[in-house]
Amino acid sequence: MTYELYYWPGIQGRGEFIRLALEEAGVPYLDVAKDAGGESAAVRKLQALLEDAKTPHPAFAVPLLKAGDLLISQTANILMFLGAHHGLAPADEAGRLWTHQLQLTVADWAVEIHDTHHPLGPTEYYQDQKTEARKRAGLFLKHRLPKFMGYFERVLEKNPSGSGFIIGPALTYVDLSLFQMVAGLRYAFPRNQSRIEPKYPKVVALHERVLKRPHIAAYLASGRRIPFNEDGLFRHYPELDG
């Protein structure tokens, strides 16, 4: 069985959290966003699946992972599935719940990052909510970002194994997602990030640690990683960068 990942073409977005897990696990997957027929073919395939009247389990949104007969959506849910099947999460119940709890906190953080450029919601363009975005981004950088960064720094400190990973002795899908958060924040808010990162050395070291994983390094060098841009989750608008 080859997994099929359905996500919007041209952006990393939430699909990238899934791609990083698939790449680290080294499992083959078809990335519909990079369909040989181009972006419009990719969008048609994705919409056909989202609007498929025959599926008993319609998804509200992508990313969507097709795994044989299973159609799984919601980023954290897909990661929980991949974690269980590919050694990217502890196997016991307590470990699975703790891993998923951290991933859901990453998901909340990602929503707040999206809201820095879309405080009025996803239905209007950034250009039509720039004033509100400046206010929200300012509050995010001042209050919320330090709270999230500080939280994950604290969790890394408390990992009794001292592995430098967030849970126990081995890498989990949460480490991959935290790598992506740091990479995305550096793209979106370079000025602010360079100022605050020295306060969170363990989070920064985790980013470096993931960067050196052979499969991740190969993926980043492959040209298959879509560059960050102003259509994705992490957007660089200099006017929002503190």
Added chain:
Amino acid sequence: MTYELYYWPGIQGRGEFIRLALEEAGVPYLDVAKDAGGESAAVRKLQALLEDAKTPHPAFAVPLLKAGDLLISQTANILMFLGAHHGLAPADEAGRLWTHQLQLTVADWAVEIHDTHHPLGPTEYYQDQKTEARKRAGLFLKHRLPKFMGYFERVLEKNPSGSGFIIGPALTYVDLSLFQMVAGLRYAFPRNQSRIEPKYPKVVALHERVLKRPHIAAYLASGRRIPFNEDGLFRHYPELDG
């Protein structure tokens, strides 16, 4: 073992999704928000747990469920745990993932409802973001609410068992959460809700179905359910109601 639920006193908030599951399951639990020592004692207990330097698994936020040695946070994660242990979710992997996927979509919906009164984020009072809240609430009621309501109506239609519940033949924790969404929306946006509900008869019927569950009916009649109010997730500000 008696579960202990940690949540802010005085509001339903996200804690109410957990309370509904515990009530339906008929399991005993200690609700720290209703501590006999009053609200300040409840807040002290909650903060002591959140800030406990000894716990290896600190939570970012409440609700938090203490289940023996386990400390579980993130609403959807707690519900997944309760679902597995108290017959509130299918037992097979495909069913568990589908149930959780729907719950995470409810969680996304709840964030957007919170953002109608807090478009600039959780750090400022509503009174300091009223102008932005009117814009966001207007867009939410026009575009996003119909999308969420329509989605769950469609999922209810597609349930092959025709049970009137969202998944298969029996109630799951998602049904309880959808009940809460309808109840909350009716509180927050009564004018808009009375106008749109006829378009979503299955969602409305699900709310009625849950309302009649003996344990839920007993809970609602007990006086233990905290009334909706303007400190919670669902807030009635007439100026935001369409």
